[in-house]
Amino acid sequence: MIGRLKNLLNSFFGNTEKEDVSIGIYGPPNAGKSTLANEISKDLTGEEMSNISEVPHETRAVEKKEKVTIESEDGRSLDLNLLDMPGISTNVDFKDFTEHGMEEEDAKGRAKEATKGIVEAIKYLDDVDACLVIFDSTEDPYTQVNVTIIGNLEAKDIPILILANKTDLEDSDPSRVRDAFPQHPVLEISAKEGDNIDKLYEEIIERLS
Amino acid sequence: MMSSEEGVTIEFMSGEKLSGKDFEQKLDLVLEKVTENSVIVLDETWTPDEKRELIQQSMEQVDEDFPGVEFMGLDSGESRFDKVRNMFYEKILNETYRNGITIVGNSRVMEKIKEERDTVSFLAKLEDQAEE
Numbered sequence: 001m002i003g004r005l006k007n008l009l010n011s012f013f014g015n016t017e018k019e020d021v022s023i024g025i026y027g028p029p030n031a032g033k034s035t036l037a038n039e040i041s042k043d044l045t046g047e048e049m050s051n052i053s054e055v056p057h058e059t060r061a062v063e064k065k066e067k068v069t070i071e072s073e074d075g076r077s078l079d080l081n082l083l084d085m086p087g088i089s090t091n092v093d094f095k096d097f098t099e100h101g102m103e104e105e106d107a108k109g110r111a112k113e114a115t116k117g118i119v120e121a122i123k124y125l126d127d128v129d130a131c132l133v134i135f136d137s138t139e140d141p142y143t144q145v146n147v148t149i150i151g152n153l154e155a156k157d158i159p160i161l162i163l164a165n166k167t168d169l170e171d172s173d174p175s176r177v178r179d180a181f182p183q184h185p186v187l188e189i190s191a192k193e194g195d196n197i198d199k200l201y202e203e204i205i206e207r208l209s
Numbered sequence: 210m211m212s213s214e215e216g217v218t219i220e221f222m223s224g225e226k227l228s229g230k231d232f233e234q235k236l237d238l239v240l241e242k243v244t245e246n247s248v249i250v251l252d253e254t255w256t257p258d259e260k261r262e263l264i265q266q267s268m269e270q271v272d273e274d275f276p277g278v279e280f281m282g283l284d285s286g287e288s289r290f291d292k293v294r295n296m297f298y299e300k301i302l303n304e305t306y307r308n309g310i311t312i313v314g315n316s317r318v319m320e321k322i323k324e325e326r327d328t329v330s331f332l333a334k335l336e337d338q339a340e341e
Contacts (some may be wrong), residue, residue, distance in 0.1 A: 090264050090316065091278060092271055093316065094278070115269070122268075123265075145282075147282075148261055150257075151256075
């Protein structure tokens with residue numbers, strides 16, 4: 001699979017003149033960004049890159065897997081930077097963390113770190129070369145935060161592939177993702193189960209190259 | 210706004226009032242009122258870049274008493290006509306097409322947010338509910 005992925009990503013970014021290509025994984029908290037980042041990172045490097053938790057805002061700083069060198073069979077190579085972004089939201093209430101059993105002081109510290117992470121992720125919108133925007137397909141994705149993320153990427157002509165994640169769950173309804181953002185390609189995946197990850201690489205080529 | 214009486218203040222700002230302010234002034238005004246628990250209804254839409262600024266600045270102001278904002282909007286749409294019209298305003302008239310509304314409130318007083326392309330709704334919590 002790794003060889004195939006290398007070829008696909010090289011095709012995806014074949015026209016760019018930059019040596020390093022940064023792919024940002026954006027989405028709301030608990031959409032599955034870090035799970036997907038780990039899945040891709042394992043494919044490319046054999047190593048995971050992010051912690052995963054049921055408690056929101058587990059990723060509170062941009063996690064980077066830099067200089068992942070991809071070589072194609074025809075000799076081209078690409079240094080890829082994979083960026084797992086903190087989940088972007090408009091509010092972070094420490095009380096939400098105490099409801100998950102955290103002590104109040106720990107919860108306040110986590111909230112403070114989370115807000116910094118969100119600001120960092122927002123600033124990175126200016127620096128990424130392409131984006132995977134991932135949504136939990138059991139939830140309604142049409143929110144102003146999600147519209148804002150996608151609107152900013154569109155304004156900068158940054159290639160976007162939308163992922164309807166968690167298709168392994170019974171309540172999954174990817175059609176809501178399609179209906180919310182009909183102007184963009186949507187791929188159904190389960191990052192947790194690894195479902196359709198091969199298709200993800202194909203879609204990157206077909207839709208965004 | 211809710212210190213002496215129970216309830217949520219919902220404040221409407223006309224397009225005429227807003228048109229005289231630059232975005233930084235509007236954002237400062239909105240955040241000042243929202244931290245006081247008001248819900249602000251603006252008679253204009255905000256661009257994605259302006260909404261991004263709202264998220265960023267509200268995050269920078271989060272503390273134990275202010276958890277951030279919720280915001281909703283009825284925008285001009287994504288049809289080809291909408292895009293051509295928006296481009297006409299931007300390129301020819303050198304201004305942003307702002308027909309629509311934007312609603313911003315303290316996230317402690319806004320819940321059950323429901324957004325569709327042509328309808329938005331939320332439940333405003335009263336003071337005692339918001340402080341639970």
